[in-house]
Amino acid sequence: MQTLALVVLAVLTAGYLVLAGADIGMGMLLPVLGRDGRERRLVIAAFAPFFLANEVWLVAVAGVVAGAFPGLEHALLSGLFPVFVALVAGWVVRDAGLWLRGRVDAAAWRAVCDGAIVAGSWALALSWGAVLGTVLVGGSRVEDGVNAGTVLGLPLALVFAAHGAGFARWRLASGLAERARRVPGRYWVSGAALAALPVAAGARLPWSQVVSSPEALAVTAVMCVLMVPLLAAAQALVWWTFRGRAESPGYL
Template identity: 35%
Template sequence: MELTTVWFGLIAVLWIGYFCLEGFDFGVGMLLPVLARDDTERRVLINTIGPLWDGNEVWVLVAGGATFAAFPEWYATLFSGFYLPLLLILLALIVRGLAFEYRAKRDEDRWRRRWDTAIVVGSVVPSLLWGVAFANLLRGVPIDADKEYVGGFFDLLSPYALLGGVTTLLLFLTHGALFIALKTDGDIRHRARDLGVRVGVAAAVAAVAFLAWTQGLTGSAGSAVLFVLAALALVAGLAVATRGREGWAFLGTFVAIALAVAGLFTALFPDVMPSSLDPAWSLTTTNASATSYTLTVMTWVAVLFTPIVLAYQGWTYWVFRSRISTRHIPTDPGTSSSPAPQPVS
């Protein structure tokens, strides 16, 4: 197997990890004003992802860095053509990160409400725009013979691309709601599980429509199998959620997102950025790649360090596996004494 194909697959894995892990982060952020009835419950929701969200963002940083090193032509054309949406995503992620860090700096309701709004906006914008961006990669964008993007911002807002954005938004909402149900106890747990099932039905409809449209545009036999399996995993997750099995339900949405993203990259291959003007002008894994020497060095670095990163992140999730509820939140923010969280069952 050529190293260009290997690195295309590795970049796909990085995006799968990002959407599966950061996806529930975004969902929790978007559901902050929906599920929480007071500040204590909002603190519970934020605490479910407090130890995890910044580690989850590492996946997109590594994906961007790997794209830059392995496929510099793809990186250059992507970031020039998608400059505005990617800038909006970056700003949203910055504001969202600041909100998590600064929300508790003052004991004022207005201060906390403003940062809560920042968390919501910082979660909605990436959830929508990532779907729009990936849909455009699959549909194809105006790239000329010099491998340069020659379209405008509104060329990216086709009905297909907008459906992609709505699909990722709804999937992340469902994923986040089921994560909250898995990580909390009491009333929040039940409200989150019920909401996850309701939103999940809408997500399933949108996902089936988007994946079927994608299959019709550029799909292959491999992508068709992955799309069908993704749909089945999502339906199965929603089915077990109605029976109160939050762990299996969350696993269902996790697997559904992973298979759907894998299917999208399978449908895209061997292109990395198709041209809607002329297929001969498309960027592929061959004409957009770095040198063989660069890819070889990157491969050895990945082999050495990837297991360490995965082991550390897995350990983090294990340490913070317990459920939390309002009884674990001290009334006084400066008080640390509270009952010990119970392990997830």
């Protein structure tokens, strides 16, 4: 059961980083990909239909950790308290910028929201890089807090940006996609890196010390195994629905 729960957790975490990594990366590159307000709205239209369906993978990760490995939540979140505050705050700021940008028709308003999207996306990528780096280096000593691996945050954040550029090549309107090609990045290469990272970091964690009792573990694991194909199908429906390039502005 523990192995099953670990596989589910690995799939969800890798899924989050690969899928949401693309919209976070595009948010980081927003000023590069879109030079004026109208272009930036097109860039946002290219990834906005995905961000809700992407970030829920992280919510599911948090749920599975709470259900199957409650001890980890404590170790990870208390040990890396400042990093996680930055992560969650960046997430809120980025999402608020996305939701609010199109609501008021004023250049200053859009400038503030664009700033929130870019700053929030960078904060998210840097904190994810810091979390993954700290766990990679610290392993089971993650409860002690930041270590040498935390500085891996910066290079890992650049992987997010490259991933966003790779996604932008497919999604952006034809003219803007040219601009994305100038940023080095291949979706599958950066995607493979983002999928491998949590697995490598996770291999260093003391799972059997944080696992819940067999009864509670079974509940979470069985439910997840039943649900994950459905969740993947919902994600596939999103990709199929928004498969073309975003040539015109969208809702946000």
